[in-house]
Amino acid sequence: MQSIAIIGSGICGLTIANGLKDTKAEVTVFDKGRRPGGRAASRTIEGCVFDHGAPAIPNKVAKHFVTDTRLSSEQWLLDKSSTHCPIGGVANFGRDIADGLKVQQSATILGCQRNGEDFFLSLSEGRSVSSIDTLILTAPPLQSAALVQEIEPTLGEELRETCRMSPAWVVLFKIADQFSTENYAFAPSEIITNVRHEHTKPGRKSSSLGSWFVAECSSEWSVENLERSPEWVSMAVLEGLRADLGENFPVASSFAHRWRYASTQDPIGSNYLHNDNRSLWITGDWCLGNGIQSAHTSGLSVVNELLTDMGHGSFS
Ligand SMILES: Cc1cc2nc3c(=O)[nH]c(=O)nc-3n(C[C@H](O)[C@H](O)[C@H](O)COP(=O)(O)OP(=O)(O)OC[C@H]3O[C@@H](n4cnc5c(N)ncnc54)[C@H](O)[C@@H]3O)c2cc1C
Known part of the structure; x- marks a missing residue:
């Protein structure tokens, strides 16, 4: 069975994991944060919920997940204008998409290495994950560049030079x-x-x-x-x-x-980067521009490429 590891449970990483959930691949998402959603984040202080990252979810992205996951419209689609705001905070959007996927939070990836054709991840607290066929990074560009520096130095350099x-x-x-x-x-x-x-x-x-x-x-x-x-x-x-x-x-x-x-500040201007044999993908909102819509579009385009590689139809 193909093993796919995704670094980052922000909207981009979750879009990819969700898009691959009906394939035979074993997909695991790793994120250093305590909750899924990345910058679509909320915090509760003295009973008050603050969305301290993105303030809401764009309509188009929200609708994609209502039809493609178990999210129910009553649960969180209250504002019917251009954006949606989940009850209890924007972070609940990520939480609800992650539900049913294999997502490990509080899992900081410290390094990515190669073991023959496979990838090998070192995590905090001496943990590691081996035998990964396909590795997908959705962290911000400098963080992704640091992680791939050893295994794909050219991609690392490109990230460092083109994206701010x-x-x-x-x-x-x-x-x-x-x-x-x-x-x-x-x-x-x-x-x-x-x-x-x-x-x-x-x-x-x-x-x-x-x-x-x-x-x-x-x-x-x-x-x-x-x-x-x-x-x-x-x-x-x-x-x-x-x-x-x-x-x-x-x-x-x-x-x-x-x-x-x-x-x-400066997007790379394409949906993703990948290595020559398409086993390593680097993506995130910063590929296309800014915001949740860009994160979602970049993630979906990686899903489509991987589904094509696996011999499945595309996913829109
Ligand atoms: C203050 C603020 C206001 C915003 N306002 C808007 C807005 O009005 N509209 C809008 O559309 N967007 C807005 N955004 C942007 C929006 O939140 C992002 O575009 C979107 O959430 C990015 O998603 P992503 O999945 O690409 O990246 P992220 O959400 O950044 O996800 C990347 C994930 O990678 C994880 N990660 C990084 N390094 C590692 C590692 N070594 N190991 C494990 N995990 C790692 C991080 O913890 C993170 O969860 C705002 C953001 C902020 C901060």
Whole structure:
């Protein structure tokens, strides 16, 4: 039986694993994070759900999974406009796709080696996985480049030279219940590109929890302050908001999260890279551009190539 390993349980990796689930191949996804979904991530703090990566799932991607997996539309398709927001957080989208697939979380891949024709993965805590026929990397480009450097140095070099990603700090904050957030108009500034009203998302509002937000920092400011502490970033962002909204702007709590690879600056401009004998594939949103749609499209195109190699029809 063909053994396929996918590094990364973001939307791209899950799209690939889901697309291959009806083949005879044994497909395993490895991800260093605690939950599937990658940058389509959520965090719950004091009962408040924050989507601190992508804020929602594009319609087209959501519909693909409703027809092709066990996801039920009632469960999470509440917003019928251009995007969908799963109840309980965007991360539940990844969780529901991963359900029924073979996905190992908290599994950091430290290195990829060759053993004859096969691949061999070294994981944290001295673990390893051998006899992999096909290896698919969906991590951000610099991370993938480091992992393939030993086995496919040319691909590693190409990744390093052609693709750039920008970081983003995000600050999750909550304000006290007694203040009406409708009066707060958050204007973009040099520091903050947008502030998302998380409490207004489907199924979230609870009168006892107040209002909660995600402030996304500009890539320029995030680059400049990349190595600052989360506490420092939180304070700087809230000071920026206070300068606009007044000293009495009532923040109850805040938390900063750093995304080292948040968005694509320079995509490679093709759906994926692969080695000569098509046993190693490198893909992710950054191949085509930015966002979940790009991650999904890149992933689907790898699925189609692999299905063709296996002698199956294509998958749209
Ligand atoms: C703040 C922010 C705002 C965003 N806003 C939007 C938006 O409005 N609209 C939109 O469409 N998109 C948005 N995005 C982008 C969107 O989240 C991404 O485009 C998409 O989720 C990328 O999916 P992916 O599978 O390609 O990569 P990822 O989600 O990054 O998945 C890669 C996975 O690889 C794993 N990994 C990396 N290295 C290793 C290793 N060595 N071992 C094991 N696992 C590893 C990571 O843990 C990760 O889970 C935003 C992202 C951020 C951070």
